[in-house]
Amino acid sequence: MLKHIYIAIALFAVAGCCFAQKTPKEIVKGNVKTTDGKPAEFISVSLKGTIFGGITDEHGNFEFEAPAGDYTLVAYSISAHKKEYPANIKRGVSNYFSDLTIIENKNQLEEVVVTGQFSPQSLRNSLYKVRVINNQTIQQKASTDIKSLLNTEVGIRISNDMTLGESNFEMMGMSGNNVKVLLDGVPLVDRGATKQSLSQIDINTIEQIEIVEGPMSVIYGTDALAGVINIITKKARVLSDRNTYSVSARIQEESVGDEYEFFDGKGIHNENINIALASKTGLYVNGGYTRNVTDGWKGDKTGREKTWPPKDQFYYEGMLGFKKKGFHAWYRLNYLDESIFTPINPNPENVMSDRNFLTDRYTHNFQADWKLNNRLGLNVVSSYQDYKRKTRTIITDLNTGQKSLSTEESAQDVSKYKAIFARATAAWTFSPELSFQPGIEYNKDEGSGSRIKNNSEISTFAAFLSAEWKPYEWFSVRPGVRTIIDADYDAPVAIPSVGTKFSLNHDMDLRLSYAYGFRAPTLQELFFSFNNANHDVEGNPDLKAEYSTNFTGSYTWRILHNENIRVTSTLSAFYNDFRDRIVLAQGNRSAIHRIYSNVDKYKTTGGTFENSMIWKNLQANVSFSLVGRYNSLTENDELKNENLPTFRFSPELSTSISYQIVKTGTNLNFYYKFTGKRNEYSYDTDTKELYLTGLDAYHMADFTASQNLGKYLILNAGVKNLFDLTTVDNTATSGGHTSSGSSTLMGCGRSFFIGINFLLNN
Known part of the structure; x- marks a missing residue:
């Protein structure tokens, strides 16, 4: 049908x-x-x-x-x-x-957003609640990676993997495979649940980041249960009356805590150059190179070892495009060469080990937009990604100076992942009140390596249809449905959603939506195999997709909106109910046997209160969020008399203040975030004791300043991690007594940076 x-x-x-x-x-x-x-x-x-x-x-x-x-x-x-x-x-x-x-x-x-839209829309007109980190904010924060750009955003929590030198992001109480990461609308391939792709994107190529909270599975398919992070890259400037060019460059030097050496060695060193040429005929080309390297962070380690391992990243980018009279097509190639070096202290026999994680990531991206007439527009998005990660461990005998490859388990490994993605959509305006967006999508992932069985692959072919009906100027509704035509897993028959927007008056908007989200099992969950003396983990090819039921609502009030001042407040709430959640469950082979299974359910709920003000040269934002995570122990028969709460809530508070001194060309910026205590219940079935475990609260803040130096140069300087945060205590409570557990690394302490940006264009 x-x-x-x-x-x-x-x-x-x-x-x-x-x-x-x-x-x-x-x-x-x-x-x-x-x-x-x-x-x-x-x-x-x-x-x-x-x-x-x-x-x-x-x-x-x-x-x-x-x-x-x-x-x-x-x-x-x-x-x-x-x-x-x-x-x-x-x-x-x-x-x-x-x-x-x-x-x-x-x-x-207001910012213009494209994520989930039929065509570019202002934030106010979007049926989705979208948060935007624009190019101005990216420049003001002077970030060298996406982690440092997002660390003061409300509703987003960042966790660190010290061994692998990677970070993971959490939205709406969900993380890993439940957050969809897009680059210009293309899903990025990742090796596992940790979104290492977010730490492998060149910050210098980003125009803006759009964050949509809540399932977007109708349009973007799998993994979009918690939301979507769409990273939109810079495009060349094309004019119809003359040729244009631009040359931009950046140099930024930053300490890591109190560790720094000029240009190379200790600290963070980021350099970028980009050249773009555009013809009035519509043809344009640009290319860029970025070096982003750090010598890591010593922390409390001794000898050769480091708390945060050194990382070298080299980005290469090339783009060719054509833009003319309603038609825009472009091809982009991105290549990342990354190495993470983990030095280990010599053992008593004076033998030293060095472990290296080497990554090659190629991303080919072709897109085209074609507006055939006032009623019909077509969009094609396609990509081919080739990702290889090699583990190489070298043993050095300091007595003889001889080097060799380690023969220990997992010391040498190569993991390869390839992804093919294609999406075609049409935006058809049937009448001023009614528009349609039909589309088809194909996605194929391949994986190989010692921990992936039989060079496995997984593919999906889906079709979707969305419509927007605006019978009145004050009301619009967007229903949608996605169907999985063919998949290598047990997929839902239909994924529906409906969003509504009510313009209560010129100053008040109300948005209400329902969405059915789903997440396909990954290659690792289907075909993973890791067996040795300490691990017995295997995938499950019979897994079916996770799914969720989501309700969201938001109310926006433009309290003051005139040429001199604008004050806007938005109150929003959400509720997610996840079923068939994929987790590592106890197997039946041994005590350490684990197998991926659809055995768990999960819920999140909460809301945010966001406030923004623009007054002359001052911009300020204050946001508060409260996220509740489901306490699964409420279903434990042994704990029915404990009166446990269904949800454990954790608060967050975020503030940003920017002030521009027009006369001197100076910008001053302050960013702050309080992340509240996050505790969850654990139960020891042997001792019959109930524990409250989790992270303590912590504070993060950055101060940055920029100064125009003539027409072409901008000087940036500032302090990051003002409160000198390094670790946060893990606490445990048992029998009414509180004790400290281990610490979790959250930062490298207070850091200082200075940089200069150059831009020449016509």
Whole structure:
């Protein structure tokens, strides 16, 4: 049945396209600026009461086709703020509308988001609650990796793996495979549950990051139970009237705690150069190189060993694209060469061991957007990823100087992963009130190595359909469904969702949504095999997908919104109920036997209260969140009389303040986050004791400043980890008494940085 629906929609789209071509159209062009004379980027411009219109580009220019006649041209910055202009579109002449303005200045324009949208939308018009880390924030934080960029974001927790030099991210109380990581809409291949891909993206290529909390499985498929992190990269600037070029470079030196050596050795050293050329014909090319290296952090280790291992990363990027009159296609190749070095102290026999983790990651990405007419647009996204991680352990006999490869278990290993991904969607405007987005998606993952059985693979072919209906100006609804046509696992038949948005008045919006999320089992969970004296872990090819039921709601109130000041508050809440959760369960072979199984359920609930203010040159944000994680021991028959709470809640508070001194070209920025205590219950079935275990609360803060040095240079400097945080205690409670457990490493102490950015363009 669903197959026939897709065929009918495709036929309607083709018919609509052909019908549109029968009516003569004239080209309508123009430019929109803000009140301070800057380009009004990515705002809607349309002819009132018609389906004809478009979106301005990064230079404020727009272009679309419409029949000749008298109209009212409307420029929307956000739905509550619009300006109307009379427009007489004539036949056979140039219809160009200049000197169009909106009432917002550059800082007051709301961010434009693309994640989960039919076309670029302002934050206000999006049916999803989206959080944006824009390019200005990325530059102000002067981050050298995504971890340091996100460490003060509310609702996101970061944990560290010292051995592997990697970090994992948690959203809405869920982490690992439940968070979808996208690069320009393409899912990134990862070796396991830890999202090491987030630590292997060049920070210098990022334009903005969009974070959507809650299942996005209809559009993005598996892994999107907790949400989506979409990393959007920079694109070349293309103008129709002249050729352009740009040359950018960055050098940043940063200490790791109190450890630092200039340019090489101790500390963090980040250098980048990027060159872009664009022709007025629409053809553009750019390439870049980044060196991001650190000598690690000694911490409390002695001898050769280090608490945080040294890491060298070298990024290479090349891009070729074409952009002209509603058509944009580009190919990008990214290559990462990464090495993590783990030195180990000599043993009593004076034999020294060095373990190296060597990674090669190739990412090929081809995308195309084609707007056939005012009603129909097509989008194609495809990628091929090749990921190889080698473990190499070298033994050195200090008595003789002889070196050899270690023969110990797991000392030498090669893991290879390949991923093929393709998605094709159409955005079809049936009428001003009704739009459709049908799509198909194919995903194939291959894995090989000593811990993956038989060079295994897993593939999925899916189709999805989403629609947006806006019967009234104050109300819109977006239902959607995804079906798995073919999969190498037990997949759900249908994954539905529905989102609604109510504009209660010009200053208040209400969003309510329901989504059914799912997560396919990974290659590791299906085909993993690791057996030695200390491990007996195996995958389960009979696993079925996890799924979740999600409800979210948010209420936004623009308390003050004028040309001088803007104050906005958003109150949101969520509830997730996860079923068939995949966990490592006790096997039946031995005491250490573990097998992946669908045996667990899990729930999360909570909410956030976000507040933002823009007043002249001051921007401030204060956000509070409370996340509750399910206490599975409430289902234990032995603990029914303990009156255990269903959820354990942990709070977070985040603040950011930015102030610009226009006269001197100076920006001052302060970022702070309080992460509250996180405790969960554990039960010892032998002693019959109930334990409360978890992490203590901690504080993180950064202060950064930037100074314009003429037309082409910007100087950055600041202090990170102001409170000198290194470890956080793990505490345990038993029998009414509290004792300290081990410590968890959260940071390397207070660090200092200085850097300079260069930009030359025309």
